[in-house]
Amino acid sequence: MTELTVVAVPMPSGALTALPVTLSAPMSAEVAMPTGGVEGWGAMHTQDTPAASWHILVPPAFGRLPNVQIYLTTGEPVIVDFTATLTDVYVTFPNPTAGYAVLT
Numbered sequence: 001m002t003e004l005t006v007v008a009v010p011m012p013s014g015a016l017t018a019l020p021v022t023l024s025a026p027m028s029a030e031v032a033m034p035t036g037g038v039e040g041w042g043a044m045h046t047q048d049t050p051a052a053s054w055h056i057l058v059p060p061a062f063g064r065l066p067n068v069q070i071y072l073t074t075g076e077p078v079i080v081d082f083t084a085t086l087t088d089v090y091v092t093f094p095n096p097t098a099g100y101a102v103l104t
Contacts, residue, residue, distance in 0.1 A: 042066075042102055042103055042104035043058075043059050043062075043066075043102075043103045044100055044101070044102055044103070045089075045100060045101040045103070046100045047097070047098055047099055047100060047101070048098060049098065050096035050097055050098040051093075051096050051097070051098075052092065052093050052094070052095060052096050052097070053090065053091065053092055053093070054089075054090070054091040054093075054101065055088065055089075055090055056068075056088065056089040056090075056091065056101055056103070057087065057088060058084070058085070058086060058087050058088060058089060058103065059103075060087075062086070062103070063086070064086070065084050065085070065086060066084055066089065066103035066104065067103065067104045068082055068084055068089055068091075068101055068102075068103055069101065069102045069104070070082070070091060070099060070100075070101050071099050071100050071101070071102070072097065072098070072099040073098050073099050073100070078097075078099070080092065080093055089101065089103065
């Protein structure tokens with residue numbers, strides 16, 4: 001099985017930002033992630049301070065329920081409980097956790 005490591009980089013609002021992706025096999029790639037909170041785009045929330053509960057504001061321009069993907073600061077995706085409304089996302093962890101959420 002090929003190991004995938006994703007390194008998060010700061011993502012300015014309203015722009016495409018490339019994330020370097022490194023594979024253990026001799027290949028690499030970059031993944032572009034849109035931001036900005038408008039239809040067809042996404043937004044990112046960074047949780048630098050570990051917390052068992054995250055409150056994320058959904059950008060007003062979304063106008064729909066967001067798809068939520070949660071990652072640890074290492075870039076590892078995690079599956080956790082969350083509740084999403086048109087205006088807020090509440091994420092609950094069993095222990096204080098730092099990382100980031102991508103809303104699309």
